[in-house]
Amino acid sequence: MHIPDGVLSTPVLVTTGALSAAGVAYGLKKIDDECIPKAALLAAVFFVASLIHVPIGPASSHLLLNGLMGLLIGWAAFPALLIALLLQSLFFGFGGITSLGANVFNMGLPAILTYLLFASFMTPAASQKKVFGVACLAGVLSILLTCLCGSLTLLASGKEFMSAVMAIVLAHIPIMVIEGFVTGFVMVFLYKVRPELLTTPVIQTPQEEKIYA
Numbered sequence: 620m621h622i623p624d625g626v627l628s629t630p631v632l633v634t635t636g637a638l639s640a641a642g643v644a645y646g647l648k649k650i651d652d653e654c655i656p657k658a659a660l661l662a663a664v665f666f667v668a669s670l671i672h673v674p675i676g677p678a679s680s681h682l683l684l685n686g687l688m689g690l691l692i693g694w695a696a697f698p699a700l701l702i703a704l705l706l707q708s709l710f711f712g713f714g715g716i717t718s719l720g721a722n723v724f725n726m727g728l729p730a731i732l733t734y735l736l737f738a739s740f741m742t743p744a745a746s747q748k749k750v751f752g753v754a755c756l757a758g759v760l761s762i763l764l765t766c767l768c769g770s771l772t773l774l775a776s777g778k779e780f781m782s783a784v785m786a787i788v789l790a791h792i793p794i795m796v797i798e799g800f801v802t803g804f805v806m807v808f809l810y811k812v813r814p815e816l817l818t819t820p821v822i823q824t825p826q827e828e829k830i831y832a
Contacts, residue, residue, distance in 0.1 A: 620683070620769040620787065621669075621707070622722055624715030628776040635772060636720025642697035642727050650695045657816070661688045662699035666707060682794065686761025687802045689730035690738050690754065691809075691816065696730035697723065721772050729764035733757045741806060743814035750810045750817075751803040758802030762795040 627635075650658065661684070668682040688696040701723050707713040714722045737757040741750060766788050773780040773787075809816050 620681075620722075620725060620765055620791075621704075621714035622718045622725070622769065622772065624717045626776065627718055627721055627772055631772050631775045632717060632721060635724040639697070639701070639720040639723040639727065642694070642724070642731070643701050646694040646697040649693075650698070654692055654695055658692045658695040658699045661692060661696075662703045665700065666703040669703075669707070670711065670713070682798060682801070683726060683762060683765060684758075684798065684801065685726045685730040685765065686733045686758040686798065687754075687805055689733035689761065690741055690757055690802070690806065693734040693738065694731060696734070697727040700727050700730070725768040725772060726765055728768055729761045732764060733761045736760075741810075741817040743810070743817065745810075747807055747810060751807045754806035755799040755803035758799035759795045761802075762791055762798045766791050 665684050665688065668684055670681075685696060685700065688699060692699065701719075704714055704719060704722050704726075708715055708719060737753050740753045745753075769787065770784040773784055806817070
């Protein structure tokens with residue numbers, strides 16, 4: 620969901636920009652060397668996947684894969700999304716420069732929530748069906764949360780966006796289903812060929828550090 624320049628109010632732009640900057644800074648602080656290539660690859664995948672979009676009022680409908688990013692790289696999703704969205708804005712005019720912080724926040728927060736809720740289930744010890752089911756749920760929820768975040772930023776900028784918000788949510792229902800299956804199939808593929816990628820959290824609590832040590 621790319622929101623272009625000139626749509627959001629100044630307070631919304633400032634608030635989301637500040638929150639995105641904090642998320643990017645925290646992600647850069649917590650990312651490790653092993654995660655950098657994975658984050659770069661997922662940023663490139665997001666860049667390509669979200670180029671195919673359908674304009675819907677002040678936003679657009681397309682695949683995001685931010686749930687997949689959250690599952691695989693956690694907080695590194697914030698800097699990865701920042702780079703991808705900035706390049707899309709500069710090269711293709713998707714989104715905008717002044718709305719960059721809002722777009723990063725709207726897609727980054729769902730990625731982090733997906734990570735916090737579901738990443739712990741993504742282990743080689745889990746069954747293939749469990750990995751697929753949880754990953755599908757993560758993909759669906761990430762799009763739903765992105766729609767909610769985008770809708771809130773639009774509504775915070777003016778009640779005149781109410782009709783656009785309804786159109787955005789309805790248009791993303793099929794995207795939720797597609798995103799869920801794509802996320803599920805990708806995670807199952809990694810589960811089969813590179814299961815270690817499922818157990819490399821970007822942030823480790825003291826308890827996790829003991830588990831993965």
